[in-house]
Amino acid sequence: MVVGILDVDLCGPSIPRMLCVEKPEVHQCDAGWVPVYADPQQQLAIMSIGFLLEDSDEAVIWRGPKKTALIGQFVSDVAWGELDVLLVDTPPGTSDEHLAVLENLRKHRVDGAVLVTTPQAVSTGDVRREITFCKKTAVKILGIVENMSGFVCPHCSAIEPHCTSHPFCLNTCTDCVCAGSVPLDPLLTATLEEGQDFLQAFPESSTYTAISQIVNTLLSSLDA
């Protein structure tokens, strides 16, 4: 499976760090910008504004129209090649980035949106607004992922919920599928920090099981 990741969080690009592809040079070919590959088999192609900055501490102080223009270029001027899936990572909200992505991808095909929340009510509030956004823009919701659903205590190994509410209650007022929950796991954080492959490093962990389940749920929603 060949996957592209387009990071449109222009003011806070985190994909290069998480996938350990910081500071590569972006090259041009006849078909446009060549994406950066995270693996030698070239099955994971990435484009992020992080690759275009000379210094990773540089601030992208851009208003909406400039962000919209670059997102258009990221969709049309990158030589993505043949992809099975293009995953677009957006910042929170329902503003310029989200509208620009939809406008530019409509002509290809938008399978749907994956909404990410944490269990706190302030976060589920944001997700409710994003659900409204998807309904207004006729984007199918593939699933809701609950991040930081509990804490895997390295001291006592218990998975402790860190608050009482739960986004599954979103199901009571919407018809969205909850794709699964990922606990706050210090091992997962550490591997993302260091750009390691968590799934290869900790296949026995409960967090591995949680992530695999989410991937399978989302992939089968694509086939459906």
Added chain:
Amino acid sequence: MVVGILDVDLCGPSIPRMLCVEKPEVHQCDAGWVPVYADPQQQLAIMSIGFLLEDSDEAVIWRGPKKTALIGQFVSDVAWGELDVLLVDTPPGTSDEHLAVLENLRKHRVDGAVLVTTPQAVSTGDVRREITFCKKTAVKILGIVENMSGFVCPHCSAIEPHCTSHPFCLNTCTDCVCAGSVPLDPLLTATLEEGQDFLQAFPESSTYTAISQIVNTLLSSLDA
């Protein structure tokens, strides 16, 4: 002390929920919109787009220029009255909201910015870019607050760090003060969920001490 809170996270307003002032009506007076007060003594005045929406699940699907215009109104058309401090809560990033706040507050006075991070490198990367933003726009950095610095396990009561890095390392490359750290405390989350006053409810907790220390550090940076 009379404090105003201006919530300019227009796509994800969370202040009304956290301060338990959801769904009040915003009134007009001769001087403009009357802010919503969180306390009977009227010492905490709040304005948020959350008050202007008929339904809290409504999505604010606005591009930058419209967000910029409303932020201008929030600064100039709200009858804030005599405030000792106006605290502006922004979304993450360095875009329309941040530029609009600065443009509109310059004529009054901007004491400085408080930057909030979590210990993960992807978050401290965002804060480094925000530091660059503050330097470029000549805004003093009053302090950096580290949120979710550890987890207060309700099972074994240990405060466990949830990753190995630490934003204090930001000090090695910047001249910013670290104002303090707040752990991920299920009690704090629960009180914010329910709009209760954590400082009144749990004065004996270590999280209370952590928050008080941050408040004192920031207040003394204002006097300096």
